[in-house]
Amino acid sequence: MGRRVTVWNEFRHERENDAVAEVYPDGIHAVIADALEDAGHNVETATLDDGPQHGLSEEVLEATDVLTWWGHAAHDEVNEEVVERVQEHVLDGMGLLVLHSAHMSKIFRKLMGTGCGLKWREAAETERLWVTDPSHPITDGLPESFEVPEAEMYGEHFDIPAPETLVFNSWFEGGEVFRSGCCYSRGEGRVFYFRPGHETYPVYHQEEIQQVLANAVEWAAPNEDGPEIYRGNHEPIEDIDIDDDRTVH
Amino acid sequence: MGRRVTVWNEFRHERENDAVAEVYPDGIHAVIADALEDAGHNVETATLDDGPQHGLSEEVLEATDVLTWWGHAAHDEVNEEVVERVQEHVLDGMGLLVLHSAHMSKIFRKLMGTGCGLKWREAAETERLWVTDPSHPITDGLPESFEVPEAEMYGEHFDIPAPETLVFNSWFEGGEVFRSGCCYSRGEGRVFYFRPGHETYPVYHQEEIQQVLANAVEWAAPNEDGPEIYRGNHEPIEDIDIDDDRTVH
Amino acid sequence: MGRRVTVWNEFRHERENDAVAEVYPDGIHAVIADALEDAGHNVETATLDDGPQHGLSEEVLEATDVLTWWGHAAHDEVNEEVVERVQEHVLDGMGLLVLHSAHMSKIFRKLMGTGCGLKWREAAETERLWVTDPSHPITDGLPESFEVPEAEMYGEHFDIPAPETLVFNSWFEGGEVFRSGCCYSRGEGRVFYFRPGHETYPVYHQEEIQQVLANAVEWAAPNEDGPEIYRGNHEPIEDIDIDDDRTVH
Amino acid sequence: MGRRVTVWNEFRHERENDAVAEVYPDGIHAVIADALEDAGHNVETATLDDGPQHGLSEEVLEATDVLTWWGHAAHDEVNEEVVERVQEHVLDGMGLLVLHSAHMSKIFRKLMGTGCGLKWREAAETERLWVTDPSHPITDGLPESFEVPEAEMYGEHFDIPAPETLVFNSWFEGGEVFRSGCCYSRGEGRVFYFRPGHETYPVYHQEEIQQVLANAVEWAAPNEDGPEIYRGNHEPIEDIDIDDDRTVH
Numbered sequence: 001m002g003r004r005v006t007v008w009n010e011f012r013h014e015r016e017n018d019a020v021a022e023v024y025p026d027g028i029h030a031v032i033a034d035a036l037e038d039a040g041h042n043v044e045t046a047t048l049d050d051g052p053q054h055g056l057s058e059e060v061l062e063a064t065d066v067l068t069w070w071g072h073a074a075h076d077e078v079n080e081e082v083v084e085r086v087q088e089h090v091l092d093g094m095g096l097l098v099l100h101s102a103h104m105s106k107i108f109r110k111l112m113g114t115g116c117g118l119k120w121r122e123a124a125e126t127e128r129l130w131v132t133d134p135s136h137p138i139t140d141g142l143p144e145s146f147e148v149p150e151a152e153m154y155g156e157h158f159d160i161p162a163p164e165t166l167v168f169n170s171w172f173e174g175g176e177v178f179r180s181g182c183c184y185s186r187g188e189g190r191v192f193y194f195r196p197g198h199e200t201y202p203v204y205h206q207e208e209i210q211q212v213l214a215n216a217v218e219w220a221a222p223n224e225d226g227p228e229i230y231r232g233n234h235e236p237i238e239d240i241d242i243d244d245d246r247t248v249h
Numbered sequence: 250m251g252r253r254v255t256v257w258n259e260f261r262h263e264r265e266n267d268a269v270a271e272v273y274p275d276g277i278h279a280v281i282a283d284a285l286e287d288a289g290h291n292v293e294t295a296t297l298d299d300g301p302q303h304g305l306s307e308e309v310l311e312a313t314d315v316l317t318w319w320g321h322a323a324h325d326e327v328n329e330e331v332v333e334r335v336q337e338h339v340l341d342g343m344g345l346l347v348l349h350s351a352h353m354s355k356i357f358r359k360l361m362g363t364g365c366g367l368k369w370r371e372a373a374e375t376e377r378l379w380v381t382d383p384s385h386p387i388t389d390g391l392p393e394s395f396e397v398p399e400a401e402m403y404g405e406h407f408d409i410p411a412p413e414t415l416v417f418n419s420w421f422e423g424g425e426v427f428r429s430g431c432c433y434s435r436g437e438g439r440v441f442y443f444r445p446g447h448e449t450y451p452v453y454h455q456e457e458i459q460q461v462l463a464n465a466v467e468w469a470a471p472n473e474d475g476p477e478i479y480r481g482n483h484e485p486i487e488d489i490d491i492d493d494d495r496t497v498h
Numbered sequence: 499m500g501r502r503v504t505v506w507n508e509f510r511h512e513r514e515n516d517a518v519a520e521v522y523p524d525g526i527h528a529v530i531a532d533a534l535e536d537a538g539h540n541v542e543t544a545t546l547d548d549g550p551q552h553g554l555s556e557e558v559l560e561a562t563d564v565l566t567w568w569g570h571a572a573h574d575e576v577n578e579e580v581v582e583r584v585q586e587h588v589l590d591g592m593g594l595l596v597l598h599s600a601h602m603s604k605i606f607r608k609l610m611g612t613g614c615g616l617k618w619r620e621a622a623e624t625e626r627l628w629v630t631d632p633s634h635p636i637t638d639g640l641p642e643s644f645e646v647p648e649a650e651m652y653g654e655h656f657d658i659p660a661p662e663t664l665v666f667n668s669w670f671e672g673g674e675v676f677r678s679g680c681c682y683s684r685g686e687g688r689v690f691y692f693r694p695g696h697e698t699y700p701v702y703h704q705e706e707i708q709q710v711l712a713n714a715v716e717w718a719a720p721n722e723d724g725p726e727i728y729r730g731n732h733e734p735i736e737d738i739d740i741d742d743d744r745t746v747h
Numbered sequence: 748m749g750r751r752v753t754v755w756n757e758f759r760h761e762r763e764n765d766a767v768a769e770v771y772p773d774g775i776h777a778v779i780a781d782a783l784e785d786a787g788h789n790v791e792t793a794t795l796d797d798g799p800q801h802g803l804s805e806e807v808l809e810a811t812d813v814l815t816w817w818g819h820a821a822h823d824e825v826n827e828e829v830v831e832r833v834q835e836h837v838l839d840g841m842g843l844l845v846l847h848s849a850h851m852s853k854i855f856r857k858l859m860g861t862g863c864g865l866k867w868r869e870a871a872e873t874e875r876l877w878v879t880d881p882s883h884p885i886t887d888g889l890p891e892s893f894e895v896p897e898a899e900m901y902g903e904h905f906d907i908p909a910p911e912t913l914v915f916n917s918w919f920e921g922g923e924v925f926r927s928g929c930c931y932s933r934g935e936g937r938v939f940y941f942r943p944g945h946e947t948y949p950v951y952h953q954e955e956i957q958q959v960l961a962n963a964v965e966w967a968a969p970n971e972d973g974p975e976i977y978r979g980n981h982e983p984i985e986d987i988d989i990d991d992d993r994t995v996h
Contacts, residue, residue, distance in 0.1 A: 174734030211640035223389040231615035236672030366978035423983030483866035485921030
């Protein structure tokens with residue numbers, strides 16, 4: 001089913017670095033957006049420099065089922081107000097896909113409550129992702145393992161809360177492992193962290209990666225008519241016995 | 250999307266006990282099957298006395314996306330061979346919905362690895378189910394809590410492995426609580442235990458209950474084209490250094 | 499084994515409200531501290547008005563294995579700097595026990611990444627806690643259920659990440675349920691949220707409650723010599739093949 | 748604290764194969780027992796050929812806090828009655844450490860409910876275990892990663908229920924990864940699966956491996972005075988309203 005997706009990108013590397021522009025001439029967001037549209041989703045894009053709200057106004061988020069987030073060098077430039085707005089929308093049901101170096105984004109760290117640090121290395125080495133939960137819909141259409149031929153390494157310990165579901169587990173040529181596909185629920189919303197995706201390697205052009213993203217959008221999409229949650233002072237549903245000597249204020 | 254569902258029922262109480270027959274004249278399976286068909290699924294039924302395989306031949310299970318299981322008084326009469334076949338199909342991707350007193354069924358205990366015992370009481374008391382994960386698709390279309398007006402009580406400690414996701418948490422008039430909606434993955438398959446559903450109370454006629462079952466079928470349905478898993482002796486993918494003095498047998 | 503515990507308390511209600519002072523004349527922290535000392539732990543206390551750092555200087559936290567946190571009316575007055583310091587210490591291994599109304603404390607919300615809201619009601623009603631994981635050390639010395647005779651109700655949906663382990667599940671007289679004992683890991687540290695504990699009811703004087711707190715201190719205490727984690731740029735441990743035409747920057 | 752440990756071993760390879768006897772002349776159990784005694788535990792051993800009960804009588808299990816299990820070639824020879832007895836003791840609180848090739852033991856498969864299959868290869872390759880939960884007591888005294896220089900490879904997908912806590916994640920020279928240290932609760936008992944440990948490699952002589960086993964014994968040990976669980980028909984604790992027209996049988 002087609003979901004309303006907003007693909008957000010920092011979009012700085014692509015405009016400032018020739019090596020990146022060669023791989024993603026129209027920006028990482030353009031490639032991701034194309035892939036998700038091909039999968040049947042309805043996609044808009046937004047970037048850091050789309051005004052003070054980074055293209056993520058209340059109106060945009062209200063019309064978004066799932067937001068994907070790629071950032072790397074300018075996490076600090078994201079307005080706190082926008083971060084809080086995204087968090088609120090996630091807690092209200094919007095799905096969030098956090099991609100690669102966005103592990104250090106303000107929004108991911110805010111939703112995780114941890115430092116989200118890790119080991120890293122840029123050596124164009126082989127990464128091999130292994131499926132650890134083949135019952136999970138994010139693995140639909142995938143083989144039990146697949147390679148990213150040229151990857152930036154991310155290694156454990158990854159400072160995140162234990163994922164509610166671990167979908168992928170990565171092997172790296174240089175000797176490390178990494179929890180690469182991590183599912184979380186936060187309020188009425190769902191969050192998926194997906195590791196692959198460097199700016200100088202053509203990772204988002206890769207078929208398996210695009211399949212994961214399309215599946216994850218479906219998984220993270222909000223309920224159509226989910227439970228309406230009340231929080232605050234609550235009248236008793238059942239009689240409370242107050243005929244005794246108990247203290248009532 | 251319509252799933253191929255097989256609704257399995259012990260179907261003894263309804264034929265032997267007038268009080269039960271009054272609530273479920275054509276059997277519990279008939280009511281569940283109607284509800285799931287109304288929700289757009291393609292439903293067949295099978296019962297304990299449908300021959301030595303209880304209606305669950307290899308052919309039937311091969312044509313089943315999700316199996317629902319209701320049993321109570323005759324768990325022991327289910328052939329071990331059928332239990333093992335169902336387990337294999339779950340591990341290969343078939344979804345399984347385990348209903349109410351089927352907590353003591355052979356198949357549930359086999360898939361859980363625990364005793365699956367609990368406290369119980371038949372007093373037609375009020376049960377109130379509270380949603381504990383409003384991000385979960387099984388809660389779509391539901392309020393944040395709903396009542397079963399006349400319920401058999403099931404109370405903690407419920408001897409199951411900690412659910413991977415706890416979707417519902419029940420309150421009982423007599424003073425107990427219970428983890429009422431429990432999600433598990435087993436191999437390539439998914440299992441959902443759902444507590445409500447006694448034979449003498451019209452629980453399966455209730456709208457919210459039917460909504461949960463329809464949602465759970467969708468959640469438990471197998472991947473269309475999930476990862477093909479190989480297990481056994483595996484050739485190395487990467488070169489293994491054997492030029493040193495390491496022991497090789 | 500005796501742990502170094504710092505019991506932190508907002509300590510405002512007790513000084514401003516006679517009903518509270520009657521139950522906790524020396525403050526809630528005094529009762530908790532006594533209970534933990536009786537259990538063999540080495541306890542210090544600190545309160546909101548202990549200077550601008552609220553008694554939680556770097557030196558104090560460095561000498562703390564487990565910090566317990568009670569707050570209610572003055573969450574906003576806790577300095578952000580202190581909150582960040584506590585978070586850092588948790589990520590570095592310090593245990594944290596979050597008590598009752600501290601569900602809305604800055605530190606708990608920061609570590610959870612969610613709103614942490616809930617339903618509540620002050621009606622001196624009965625709460626009954628049921629053990630949902632009898633294998634857990636926090637349940638040692640406890641019965642399978644116990645009552646708090648006069649409790650403030652907290653009801654679902656509790657806006658927290660799904661606990662890694664759910665230890666207690668509460669029943670309330672007025673009709674609600676609540677996940678009352680929730681375990682989390684955050685970095686090298688452990689967090690336990692424990693629901694009971696209102697300022698106008700003598701909850702912390704109750705034997706079972708004191709037993710839970712003493713057990714939880716033991717559970718949350720840091721490893722004596724846990725893994726030293728490195729994060730940042732990491733040299734390969736294994737040879738990386740760079741003899742091919744792969745891109746290296 | 749010293750725990751009463753029973754180290755169980757199939758003890759066939761060591762008597763039949765010279766290469767194994769060279770590494771473990773008195774059996775794998777002897778090396779494990781020595782290590783656990785050095786760590787302060789009180790250790791007995793038992794083996795498959797210790798009579799029809801394999802040395803695991805009711806009396807032995809009653810006097811056991813934690814049982815460790817190593818088997819490989821003769822899983823089928825373990826009596827079903829003994830398997831059920833071990834399961835019962837686990838559900839009643841006894842800890843169980845399942846080692847390496849015991850992933851296919853009857854007791855592990857029974858407690859997991861899955862097939863427990865995996866990929867494997869004997870090539871004396873390097874395994875590197877990475878800590879994924881540094882807050883966990885099983886990691887105390889360990890570095891953030893350590894190597895097994897000559898290991899049999901076990902690769903994903905490992906057909907187990909998702910571990911409640913994943914403590915170690917293994918990298919293999921040949922290109923696979925594996926969830927190597929997996930924690931479960933089952934009833935009142937705890938189960939830890941630990942991957943390393945082949946019969947022809949001196950894995951159990953390795954310091955880090957011995958540290959993990961000693962820590963895991965401590966983690967898996969039962970509560971001293973855990974909750975006594977009642978299961979069965981339960982009288983209401985609170986009044987149930989029967990003055991209305993509800994159905995009571």
